Amino acid sequence: MNFKIRVISLCVLAAMLAVAAGVLYSCAAAKVSAGELSAEYESKREGEVKVADGFTDAAMKFYTELFKSVVAGEEKDENVLVSPLSVYTALSMTANGARDKTLSQMEDTLGLDIDKLNESMAAYIEGLPSSDKYKMSMANSIWFRENELTVSPDFLQKNADYYGASVFSAPFDKSTVKDINKWVKEKTDGMIEDIVDDIPPSVVMYLINALAFDAEWETIYNKNDVSEGVFTTADGKEQKVEFMTGEEDKYLKLDNAEGFIRYYKDRKYAFAALLPEEGVDIADFIASLDAEALSDSLKNAASELVIASIPKFEYDYDTELSKTLTSMGIVNAFDPDKADFSGIGTTDLGNMFISKVIHKTYIAVAERGTRAGAATVVEIDTKSAPLIEHTVKLDRPFVYMIIDTQYNLPIFIGSVMEIDD
Numbered sequence: 001m002n003f004k005i006r007v008i009s010l011c012v013l014a015a016m017l018a019v020a021a022g023v024l025y026s027c028a029a030a031k032v033s034a035g036e037l038s039a040e041y042e043s044k045r046e047g048e049v050k051v052a053d054g055f056t057d058a059a060m061k062f063y064t065e066l067f068k069s070v071v072a073g074e075e076k077d078e079n080v081l082v083s084p085l086s087v088y089t090a091l092s093m094t095a096n097g098a099r100d101k102t103l104s105q106m107e108d109t110l111g112l113d114i115d116k117l118n119e120s121m122a123a124y125i126e127g128l129p130s131s132d133k134y135k136m137s138m139a140n141s142i143w144f145r146e147n148e149l150t151v152s153p154d155f156l157q158k159n160a161d162y163y164g165a166s167v168f169s170a171p172f173d174k175s176t177v178k179d180i181n182k183w184v185k186e187k188t189d190g191m192i193e194d195i196v197d198d199i200p201p202s203v204v205m206y207l208i209n210a211l212a213f214d215a216e217w218e219t220i221y222n223k224n225d226v227s228e229g230v231f232t233t234a235d236g237k238e239q240k241v242e243f244m245t246g247e248e249d250k251y252l253k254l255d256n257a258e259g260f261i262r263y264y265k266d267r268k269y270a271f272a273a274l275l276p277e278e279g280v281d282i283a284d285f286i287a288s289l290d291a292e293a294l295s296d297s298l299k300n301a302a303s304e305l306v307i308a309s310i311p312k313f314e315y316d317y318d319t320e321l322s323k324t325l326t327s328m329g330i331v332n333a334f335d336p337d338k339a340d341f342s343g344i345g346t347t348d349l350g351n352m353f354i355s356k357v358i359h360k361t362y363i364a365v366a367e368r369g370t371r372a373g374a375a376t377v378v379e380i381d382t383k384s385a386p387l388i389e390h391t392v393k394l395d396r397p398f399v400y401m402i403i404d405t406q407y408n409l410p411i412f413i414g415s416v417m418e419i420d421d
Contacts, residue, residue, distance in 0.1 A: 037156075037167040045122070045161040055120040056295070056407050058111025062088055062328075064291040067413055069324045071286050077234060079417045081317035081361040083211070083374030084410065089125075090209040090376040091330075092117050093140060093165060094354065096158045097344030102332040109329040118162040125163075128404060133265040134215035139187040140165040141208045143180060144345075145172040149204040151345040165207075172199045180206065184375045188212045191316075191362040191373030203355070204347055205380035213402070213411065215264035216369035219246060226367060231311055232396045233418040234282050241419045243309040243393070244367060250301040251390055254293060256280050257399070260306040260392055261298075264369060269411065271370065272298060272401040273310065275392055282397035286415060289399075298401075298408040309393040311419055314364040321357040336383040350384030363412060370402065372412055 063084035070082050088110065095106040095114055107113050112120060130136040142159060144151050146169040159165040170176040180196045187210035196206070221244040229243040250261035252274060259274040276285040322334050332338040339353035356379040363372040394400075394416070402412040 037169055041153075041156045041160040041165075041167050043161050043164065044157065049119045049123040049126070049162075051123045051127075051407075052112060052116040052120045055112060055116070055124065056409060057291070059085075059088060059124075059409055060295050061291040062109065062111055063410055063413065064289055064294060065328055066321075066324065068286060068289060069327055070319060070321070071283070071415070073324060076283055077417055079315065079317070079415075080319070081315060081363060081412070081414055082319065082321075082359060083361050083376065083412070086209045086211055086361075086374040086376040087321065087357070087359060089121065089140065089163065090207055090357070090378045091325075092121055093142070093159050093163050093207045093209070094333075094341075094378045094380075097152070097155050097341045098333065099340045099343050102338070102340040103343075105330050105332055109325070118158065122162040124407070127406065129266075129268040131266070134269060136211070136213055136269070137187070137189070138209075138211040139183075140210075141168060141183060142166070143168045143170055143172075143176065143206040143208070145204045146170060148172075148349060149345055149347045151205075152343060155344050159207075172203065180208070180377075184208065184210050184377075188362075188373035188375055189214065189371075191371065192360050192375040195318075195358055195360050195375050195377055200355075200381065202349060202382045202384050203379055204349060204352065204382055205344065207378040207380070208375065210375040211373065213269075213370070213372040215269055218263040218265050218267065220369070221246060221367040226312075229309070229311075229393070229395060231394075231416075231419045234397050237418070239419050241311045243311055243395075245307065245309040245393075248306040248308045249303060251304040251306050252297050252301050254297055256288070257285060258390065258392060259398075260308045260390075261301055261403075262308060262310070263405075267405055270403050270405055271310075271365070272403050272410075273308070273392070273394055274399040274401075275394055275396070276398070282399075282415060282417065286399065295408060298403060305389045307389070307391040307393075309395070310365065311394060311416070312366050313416065313419060314366075316360070316362040318358070318360040321359055322354065325357060336381075341380065344380065347382060350382035352380050352382055355379050355381035363414075372402065 066084045128136050140163045142165050184195050185193050189212040231239045231241045248260045248262050252259035257274045257276045262271045333354045336353045341352040358377040361374045397417050399415040401410040
């Protein structure tokens, strides 16, 4: 039985730094007509980078608030999927060009000053594992309008040093739209397509993050583990779906929800799900999510037996995040009059500001494992213990995450509202 699912979800994935061991940095260049300047801006970073104290808390707070804000802005029965890591990375790159109050607001919302943010992101991303058993591939790029924007070499170099960003000078015509979409499709293993439709004449830069995740379960479900069941939506509608059932050894508990962790091969990544208690509205549960409590729950999962049932699902999602990010505290960056991105460079077209933050995601969860992709585009415009048994069947709206098991940060965090045939 094949079906698609719409899901409210927060996908954390994203920045890109080339490393010999760890996350697979997608360095192979897509064939594009734009002029690639990446060779001029290879990483020159020296010395070891470390994750700063407070990075995990800052990231989790941003990720949780982003998820809550996106869900709050959708219709009650609308499913969502976002990648907070992808968004966090794209904004961190952009912040390297911000100055004065524009920068301070971005630092406050992202939770760290720019120097600690750059170093922490580089260290975190370099530490994300990838192997022949599971793939975590990431890429960043900066595209600017040729002949209209004089880009600061320091801005490009900093993003090369900490985010491995490729640099392209392009005419920003139809060929550039094609090139950007081709680049994103390649870097997400075909999961994200057509993220840019057209380029307004006043737009001078795009900062893009893309990622692809592909991993098999530690224990793959066989046909005897899959059975038909009923998923009950938030409004009480019953849907026949296929459930995959197995035994898990990590049990999650929050004040008003319970759940489990299911690992992918080598236990470097995991799927975590939270099912609100009977009678607890899924929207109210999401609105009440607390970053610290969520982090504690993931870190302190109980070693208890869980009979866990996951519905098979597949979906994609797209959104524009400018209103969401403004509500989270990044205000001046989106204001044509108040934004200060003088660190990016100079242009005669007018004052630079963020006009859009375009975000697209995809996920598929099935018997063998999970595939997920995400891309974020920041558009710079100008004016001009003992085994206690639990049974958790995800047969009504629930929250889920894909997490890294070192820092327990969500690579995806979402909520399933309904499953369509």
